[in-house]
Amino acid sequence: MNNIVVLPLFIPLILGVSLFFIRNHIRLQQWIAALAALATLAASLMLMGQISSEGIQVLHMGGWEAPYGIPLVADMLAAILVAVASIVTFACLLFAFHFIGEERKNYYVYPLMLILLCGVNGSFLTGDIFNLFVFFEVMLLSSYVLLSLGGGRVQLRETVKYIVINIVASSLFVIAIAYLYSITGTLNLAHIAERVAENGQNGLTTTVSLLLLTVFGLKAGLFLFFWLPGSYSAPSAPIAALFAALLTKVGVYVIIRMFTLIFNHQPQITHTIILWLAALTMILGAIGAIAYWRIKQILAYNVVVSVGFILFGVGVATDASLAGSVFYLVHDMIAKALIFILGGAVVFVAGTDRLREISGLIRYRPILGWLFFLSALALAGVPPLSGFIGKFLILQGGVQAEHYIMAAISLLTSLMVLYSVIKIFINSFWGESLLSEGEQKSSARGTLLPGFLLAALVVGLGLGADIFMPYVDQAVEPLVNPRIYIDAVLS
Amino acid sequence: MEILMTIVAGTLFTSGVYLILSKTLLRIIMGLSLFTHGVHIMLMSINGLKRGAAPLLEEQAASYTDPVPQALILTSIVISFSLTAFSLVLAYRTYKEHGTDDVERLRGQDHE
Numbered sequence: 001m002n003n004i005v006v007l008p009l010f011i012p013l014i015l016g017v018s019l020f021f022i023r024n025h026i027r028l029q030q031w032i033a034a035l036a037a038l039a040t041l042a043a044s045l046m047l048m049g050q051i052s053s054e055g056i057q058v059l060h061m062g063g064w065e066a067p068y069g070i071p072l073v074a075d076m077l078a079a080i081l082v083a084v085a086s087i088v089t090f091a092c093l094l095f096a097f098h099f100i101g102e103e104r105k106n107y108y109v110y111p112l113m114l115i116l117l118c119g120v121n122g123s124f125l126t127g128d129i130f131n132l133f134v135f136f137e138v139m140l141l142s143s144y145v146l147l148s149l150g151g152g153r154v155q156l157r158e159t160v161k162y163i164v165i166n167i168v169a170s171s172l173f174v175i176a177i178a179y180l181y182s183i184t185g186t187l188n189l190a191h192i193a194e195r196v197a198e199n200g201q202n203g204l205t206t207t208v209s210l211l212l213l214t215v216f217g218l219k220a221g222l223f224l225f226f227w228l229p230g231s232y233s234a235p236s237a238p239i240a241a242l243f244a245a246l247l248t249k250v251g252v253y254v255i256i257r258m259f260t261l262i263f264n265h266q267p268q269i270t271h272t273i274i275l276w277l278a279a280l281t282m283i284l285g286a287i288g289a290i291a292y293w294r295i296k297q298i299l300a301y302n303v304v305v306s307v308g309f310i311l312f313g314v315g316v317a318t319d320a321s322l323a324g325s326v327f328y329l330v331h332d333m334i335a336k337a338l339i340f341i342l343g344g345a346v347v348f349v350a351g352t353d354r355l356r357e358i359s360g361l362i363r364y365r366p367i368l369g370w371l372f373f374l375s376a377l378a379l380a381g382v383p384p385l386s387g388f389i390g391k392f393l394i395l396q397g398g399v400q401a402e403h404y405i406m407a408a409i410s411l412l413t414s415l416m417v418l419y420s421v422i423k424i425f426i427n428s429f430w431g432e433s434l435l436s437e438g439e440q441k442s443s444a445r446g447t448l449l450p451g452f453l454l455a456a457l458v459v460g461l462g463l464g465a466d467i468f469m470p471y472v473d474q475a476v477e478p479l480v481n482p483r484i485y486i487d488a489v490l491s
Numbered sequence: 492m493e494i495l496m497t498i499v500a501g502t503l504f505t506s507g508v509y510l511i512l513s514k515t516l517l518r519i520i521m522g523l524s525l526f527t528h529g530v531h532i533m534l535m536s537i538n539g540l541k542r543g544a545a546p547l548l549e550e551q552a553a554s555y556t557d558p559v560p561q562a563l564i565l566t567s568i569v570i571s572f573s574l575t576a577f578s579l580v581l582a583y584r585t586y587k588e589h590g591t592d593d594v595e596r597l598r599g600q601d602h603e
Contacts (some may be wrong), residue, residue, distance in 0.1 A: 130563055137570045141577070148581060156585040157597045160516065163578050167523045167571075168511070171530045174567055178534040181560070 004050065005059040005072045007043035008082045008121040012036050016114030026105050030097050033110040037090035040117065044083040051076050052474060056488035058127070066490050067191045073127035073489055076475035077326060081124045081253060084330050087457065088245040088337045089117045091450035095341050096238035098446020099348070104150050104236065112149070113242060116142040123250045127489055129177055130187050132254065133170070136219070140166050143247060146239045147231060158234035165227045169218040176211040183208065190489035193262045193482055201265035209263035209270055213255065213277075220251025222311055223277040225304045229288065232303065233296035237344020240296070244303050245337035249329060252307055256314050256325065260479040261486075267317060275315035279409050281308030286413040289420035295353040295428070298420050299343050302379065305417055306332045312410055313394035321397025323476045327468075328390025331378075331461060335387060338375045338454035339421070342368065345447035346428050355424060360433030369429040371451045376425055378458045380418035386461035496536035503529030516582040516592040520575065527571040531564050 015036035019029050051057055051074060059072040074082075093113060100109055119139025126132050144166075148159040181187060183205055184195040196205055218224045228248070232240055255274070263270055285304030292298050310332065313325030345368055350358040362369040374385070381387035391414065398407040461468060478485040503525050510522025538557045546558035586592045 130566070134566060134570070137574075141573065144577060144581075148584075151584060151588065153588050156581065156588055159581055160578075160585055160594075160597065163574075163581065164511065164519060164523065167574055167578070168526065170570075171527050174527075174530050174534060174563075177563070178530075178537045178560070181563075182537045187559070 002050065002057040002059055002074075004043060004047050005057050005074045005125060006061075008040050008047070008086070008125065009072075009118055011039045011043060012114040012118040012121070015039075016111045016118060019111035019114065020108060023106070023108070029110045030093075033093050033114055034090065034097075036114055037086055037093055037117070040121070041083060041086035041090065044079055044086055044121075047074050048076070048079045048083060048471065051079050052471065056478065056485065058489055067186055067188050070131050071127040071188065071489055072125045073190070073485070074125055075478050075485060075488070076471060077253075077256075077479065078124040080326070080330060080471060080475055081249070081333075082121050084333045085117060085120050085124070085246055088333055088454075089113060089242065091337055091341065091454050092238050092242040092245070094450040094453070095241065095344075095447060099238055099344070100236060101150075107149060109146070109149060109239075112142045112146050113239075116146065116242065116246070120246050120250055124253060127189050128187050129180065129189055129192065132189075133173055133177060136173070136250070137170065139247070139250065140170070143243065146242075147235050149239070150236065152234075155234045158231045161227055162231040165218065169215050172211060173215045176208055176215060179204075179208045179211070188489070189257070189261060190486040194486050194490065196262055197265070197482075201263060206263070206266050206269055209258065210273065212258055212263075213270070213273070216251045216255045216258070217277065218251075219248070220255060220311075221248045221281070221304050221307045222251070222255070222274075223281050223284075225281065225285070225307070228304060229297055229300040232300040233294075237340065237348065241337045241340035241344065244299070244340045245333045248303055248307055249333050252310050252329060255311060256322075256329075256479065259314060260317070260322070261482045264317075264482065271315045271317055274311055275403065275406060278308045278311040278315055279406055281305070282312070282409055282413040286416035286420075290416055290423075293355045295343050295347055295355060295424055298424060299340055302339070302417060302420065303336060305413055306336070306379075309391070309394065309410055309413070312406055313397060316394075316397045316401050316403060316406075318397040318401055319476060319480055320400065321394050322479050323469075323472050324390050324393025324395075324397055326472050326475050326479075327393060327465075328387070330472075331386040331390050331458070334454050334457050334461070335375060335378050338451065338458060339372070339379060341447055341450055341454070342372045342375060343424070345451075346372065346424075350428065355427040358428040359431040360429070362429040363433050365429075367448060368451070369425070371448075371455055372429070373425055374455055375458065376418070376421035378462075379421055380414055382418075384459070384462050386458050386465075388462060389465045492540045493536045496532055496540065500529045500533040500536065503532065514594050516585065516594065519594070520578050520582055523578070524571070524575050527567070531567060531571075534560050534564050534567070 015032055022028055057074045061070050116139055119135050122135030144163050148155050184192045186192055221228045232243055282305055285301050288301035289298050310325050310329050313321040347353040378385040378387050381391040395407050507522045507526030510518045538560050542556040543554040546556040
C-alpha cells in the first residue's frame with residue numbers, strides 16, 4: 001500500500017475541477033494549472049524513486065484487496081510515462097499561456113487540459129480493465145471538448161468524425177471487457193493474466209485479444225488511423241501538441257500492457273498481426289507525410305509513423321526491442337510535443353500552413369529555426385539525440401529475431417520521416433523572405449520557453465541515456481516476465 | 492432468456508449500425524445511442540439472467556446473481572448518457588455553423 005500512487009490522478013483532478021470556479025481570473029488559473037502540472041511531475045518522480053528501490057507499488061483503493069477491489073498499480077513503465085506526460089502537459093500549458101486566444105481562455109481550456117492529464121495518468125496507472133475504460137472516457141471526453149473549443153467550422157466538422165469513431169471504439173471496448181469477464185470471471189488485469197495463463201490462451205481468448213487490438217488500434221492510430229490527420233490538424237497549436245504527445249501514446253501503452261501481460265501465449269498469431277499492422281502503419285504514414293504540402297498534415301502523419309515504429313518493437317517482443325519501444329515511446333512523447341509546438345509557432349508567424357507560401361523565416365526567427373532543425377533531427381533519430389537510442393534498440397531486437405523485412409521498412413520510413421520534416425525546415429526557413437518585419441503577425445517568443453525545455457530533454461535523454469537506461473530496464477522486466485507484475489498485485 | 496436477450500442485442504446492433512451509416516447527424520447520434528444500448532444488454536445477459544436470487548451475498552448463499560456486470564452497466568450508461576448529450580449539442584452547433592446536417596457535405600480535410 002502506498003498512497004503516493006494516487007497523487008498523479010488526484011492533483012490534476014482536484015485542481016482542474018477547482019479551476020472551473022474561478023473562471024474570470026485567467027491569471028490565477030494559469031498559475032494554478034502550471035503548479036498542478038509541476039506537482040504531478042514531482043509526485044511521479046517520487047514514485048519513480050520508490051519503485052526503483054522497492055519494486056512495483058500497488059494501492060488497493062478503499063482497502064479492498066486485489067481481486068475484489070480496484071488497484072492502482074505503478075510499475076516503472078507507468079511511472080516513467082506519468083512523469084513524461086506531466087512534463088509535456090507543463091510545456092503545452094506554457095505554450096498555451098502565450099498562444100491561446102481570449103475566446104478559448106474564457107471557456108475552461110486550462111481545467112480541461114488538467115482533466116485530460118488526469119485521464120491519461122489514470123489509464124497508465126490503473127490495474128483494472130474496466131477502470132481503464134473509465135479513465136479512457138475521462139481522457140476522451142475532455143479531448144472532445146478541447147477539440148471543439150473555439151467552435152471554428154473545421155473544428156466542429158472534425159470533432160463530429162472524431163466523436164463518432166471514438167464512441168464506436170469505446171462500445172467495442174466494453175464488449176471486449178464483457179467477453180473477457182465471462183471467460184475469466186475477473187476484471188483485475190493481474191488476475192486475468194493469471195487465469196489466462198492457468199487455463200491456456202484458447203481460440204476464444206485470442207479472438208477477444210484481437211477485438212481489443214482493434215479497439216486500441218483505433219485509439220492509437222495503429223493502421224486504423226484514417227481519422228487522425230483530420231482531427232489532429234483542426235485544433236489550435238497547444239491542444240494539437242498535447243493530443244499528439246499523449247492521446248495515441250495511451251493506446252500504444254495499453255497495447256503494450258495487454259500483449260505482454262495477458263495475451264502473451266500465442267505470439268505466432270497476435271504478435272505477427274501486430275508486426276504486419278505496424279509495418280503497414282509505418283509505410284502508409286510515411287507516404288502521407290511525404291505527400292502533403294501543409295505543415296499540420298505532415299506532422300499529423302509523423303504521429304502515425306512513430307506509432308507503427310513503437311509497435312514494431314512490441315511485436316518482436318524481445319528484451320532489446322521492448323526496451324527500445326519503451327525508450328522510443330518516452331522520446332516520442334517529448335519530441336512530438338516539441339515539433340507540434342514549433343510547427344504551430346511557424347504557422348502562427350507565417351499566418352498560413354501551406355509550405356509553398358512560407359519562406360525565409362530564419363532571418364527573423366533564427367532561434368525558432370534552429371530549434372525546429374534540432375527537433376527534426378531528433379524525430380528522425382540522428383545519433384546524439386534521444387530518438388537514436390530507441391530506434392537502435394528496436395532495430396537490434398528486430399534483426400536478432402530475424403525480422404529483416406520489417407527492419408528494412410522501419411529504416412526506410414525513418415528516412416522518409418527525415419525528408420518530410422526537413423522539407424518543412426527548408427521550405428519555411430530558407431529562401432527569400434516573403435514577410436517584412438512589420439508584416440509579421442506576432443512574435444514567437446511564447447514558444448521559446450517550452451521549446452527550450454523540451455529540446456533540452458531531447459538532447460539530455462540522448463546524451464544521458466546511460467543514466468536513464470536502468471529505469472528503462474526496470475520498466476521492461478515486468479513486460480518480459482509478467483509474473484513480477486502479477487505477484488506484486490495479488491500477493 | 493439469454494438467447495432472447497442476445498437476439499435483442501443483435502437487433503439493436505444492426506439497427507444502430509444502419510443508422511450510423513446514414514447521412515443525417517441526428518440519425519447518426521441515434522444510431523450510436525442504440526449501439527451502446529445493445530452493448531449494455533449484451534453485457535447484462537453475458538453472465539446469465541435468471542439465477543434465482545438477488546445480487547446480494549450472504550454467508551453460504553445457495554444462489555445469487557453476479558453483481559459486477561450490473562455495476563459495469565450502470566457506469567457505462569452514465570458515460571454514454573453524457574456522450575449523447577455532448578454529441579447532440581455538438582451536432583446542433585455544427586448545423587448552425589455549416590448550415591447543413593448532411594455528412595456528405597462535411598467531408599474532406601480541406602481547411603476553409
